[in-house]
Amino acid sequence: MKEYFNNIFTALFTIFVGMKVTFRHLFTPSVTIQYPDVKLPLPERERNRLYVNMDDCIGCDQCARACPVNCIEIETVKAIPGEDLGKTSNGKKKALWVTKFTIDFAKCCYCQLCVFPCPTECIYMTDVYEFSEYERDKLIYNFSTLTEEERLEKIENLRKFNEEKEKLKTQSPKNE
Amino acid sequence: MIYDIIFNSTGSSIIAGLIVAILPLFVFILPFALFAVLLERKIAGHIQDRLGPMRVGYHGLLQTVADIIKLIQKEDIIARSNDKLFFNIAPVLTFVGSYAAFAVIPFSSLFLGAKIDLGIFYIIAVSGLVVVGILMAGWASNNKYSLLGAMRSAAQIVSYEIPTILVVLSFVMLTGTMSLYDLSETQTSYFWNWFILGGPSFSIQKFLLIPFMLISFIIIYISTLAEVNRTPFDIPEAESELVSGYHTEYSGMKFAMFFLAEYANMFAVSAIIVVLFFGGYQSPFGYLGNSLGISWLIPIEQFLWFIFKGIFFVFVQMWLRWTLPRLRVDQLMAASWKYLIPISFFNLLIIGIIALI
Numbered sequence: 153m154k155e156y157f158n159n160i161f162t163a164l165f166t167i168f169v170g171m172k173v174t175f176r177h178l179f180t181p182s183v184t185i186q187y188p189d190v191k192l193p194l195p196e197r198e199r200n201r202l203y204v205n206m207d208d209c210i211g212c213d214q215c216a217r218a219c220p221v222n223c224i225e226i227e228t229v230k231a232i233p234g235e236d237l238g239k240t241s242n243g244k245k246k247a248l249w250v251t252k253f254t255i256d257f258a259k260c261c262y263c264q265l266c267v268f269p270c271p272t273e274c275i276y277m278t279d280v281y282e283f284s285e286y287e288r289d290k291l292i293y294n295f296s297t298l299t300e301e302e303r304l305e306k307i308e309n310l311r312k313f314n315e316e317k318e319k320l321k322t323q324s325p326k327n328e
Numbered sequence: 329m330i331y332d333i334i335f336n337s338t339g340s341s342i343i344a345g346l347i348v349a350i351l352p353l354f355v356f357i358l359p360f361a362l363f364a365v366l367l368e369r370k371i372a373g374h375i376q377d378r379l380g381p382m383r384v385g386y387h388g389l390l391q392t393v394a395d396i397i398k399l400i401q402k403e404d405i406i407a408r409s410n411d412k413l414f415f416n417i418a419p420v421l422t423f424v425g426s427y428a429a430f431a432v433i434p435f436s437s438l439f440l441g442a443k444i445d446l447g448i449f450y451i452i453a454v455s456g457l458v459v460v461g462i463l464m465a466g467w468a469s470n471n472k473y474s475l476l477g478a479m480r481s482a483a484q485i486v487s488y489e490i491p492t493i494l495v496v497l498s499f500v501m502l503t504g505t506m507s508l509y510d511l512s513e514t515q516t517s518y519f520w521n522w523f524i525l526g527g528p529s530f531s532i533q534k535f536l537l538i539p540f541m542l543i544s545f546i547i548i549y550i551s552t553l554a555e556v557n558r559t560p561f562d563i564p565e566a567e568s569e570l571v572s573g574y575h576t577e578y579s580g581m582k583f584a585m586f587f588l589a590e591y592a593n594m595f596a597v598s599a600i601i602v603v604l605f606f607g608g609y610q611s612p613f614g615y616l617g618n619s620l621g622i623s624w625l626i627p628i629e630q631f632l633w634f635i636f637k638g639i640f641f642v643f644v645q646m647w648l649r650w651t652l653p654r655l656r657v658d659q660l661m662a663a664s665w666k667y668l669i670p671i672s673f674f675n676l677l678i679i680g681i682i683a684l685i
Contacts, residue, residue, distance in 0.1 A: 160667060164546070170651040174375045178647075184379040 199262045200281040202255055204295040208240040208274035211248035215266035215275050223259035224266060227252035229306045232313040240272045250296055251303040257283070258291040333438070348441055352430040356635075361591040362392045364639075368646050375650040402580035407470070410577065414468035419578065419585035422461030426593040428454040433599045434509045436609045436630035447508035448496050451600060452489070455555070458593065459485045462564070462574050465586070469577035477573025480657065481557060481564030487664045488554035488561075494672040495548040498679040499604055502527070502537075508600075512608025519612035524605040536682050540675055545605050547672050549641075552597035554664070556590065558645055560652040563660060598641035602634065609634040 185192060194200075211228035228248040231237055237246035266275055285291055298306070335344040366381070366389065373380025381388030406412055429451045431441040444450060459482050466478020500506055502523075503514060514528050515521050524541050526534035554561035565573040575586045602608060609630035617625030655663065 160671075167648075167652065171647060174647060174651045177377055178371065178374045180377060182374060182377045182379045184373075184377075184382075186379075186382060 199264050199277050203278045205274040206297045208272040210246050211250040214269040218265045218269045221259045223256040225254045249306045253295040256292045258288050357592050361588050364591045365392045371646045399584045404580045409470045411468040414464050418461050418465035419582040423585045423589040425457030426589045429596040435634050436627040438627040443509050445507045448506050466574040473570040474574050474576045477564045477570045488551040491547050491551040491668040491672040494676050495544045498676045502683045508603045515607040522607040556593045559649040560655050594642050598638045602637040
């Protein structure tokens, strides 16, 4: 009999205790962050999508070699003597046309190993982390500033230049 | 009464009857369901330190409207092995059961569908129809989870009706009336006339009644909570065990009917508690209409008071839902048969003795 009334008392008492707790939580500020509208500040050394500043890129291929998953593909074409490619922001003279610079973010493991070897600091992490796509091909980002025609033109220019050089080479021993 | 007013202005008893029958649905149940679904989700969110719906309208105010538009668009799926006739009837029957109860609920001294003497008896009788609808839905779905949910629901509603009826019986003994209108009228003017504080007569009887009224309030609150199948007594729906019980197989508007019936039922039982214990539509401290001398303001004030009290108890139901875990089946039965029913019997006896003094 004692247990019976004890049960009733504990049941009612604990219900009121629980209700008190939930009532207090009804008025505590919520922890929700309204994500697309409000974003948490990113940590200081966060690693997200890469960006390549092609104005500074000298086509040295060091980032591609550092990449552990081979997601960076670089193709360069030598500039012929008459062409002026300008200088990078830290004063290095550019000598190569970067005809292809693609990063496949489907493969990228965001290790940041490509960032450190860069002599001109032109490849770096941005704070963009929302770039999902429906097709995997769309994750291959092309950073090269040259169009396909320009690329073919540069290759053709170099080929012609080399041919001329060969011609000169084959002609020159006769002259001697 | 509202029927007489409409009857006098239109002169047709059919039109008056129709309007009186439809009025609570459009004036009250649909807006209430819209509001209560949002309230439930907001309360659930804030109790769990979340925000609840936030995207549709200011702080998600139009969320339920968007949900209803979605439900209307949905395909009405009937599986091949369902019992089509009963499958289609069941949601309607469930809704009719809970809607019919609104016929006798006194929203204010003017807004009362039918002023019948057997008000509370009628509500208890007619809400039994809900069990039929639920059982029918479970059986016609031809799904083991639905049937289990429906059977649990029937067992639960039948066993929890007993304490409810015993408490109501003690009221009938005390006041000698079953009419909800008369019950509200006796608890007039101030809050110390409410039955939770011993009723309108000022005597030794009033003070003797107070503790037993509190006990009967707790009993009827628990048992009506179980009758509307809400947590902690939601074993018929029990998402984690039975998918969602008897309305697993329903989609679109039929599901919406069950949903509407659940929310209408929540308000109906809150309304019973308000009428029995908290003075019905009576204001706890006089009327603005009386002190200003505007008599037409009084029924409107009464309506607002009734809605306020009803929604407060609906709020407590939601509050309990997000506080307590679900009971096991044996605990559920033990709570009813071993605790609520014996206590309400003793309560009935003692209130009977006090009424004799």
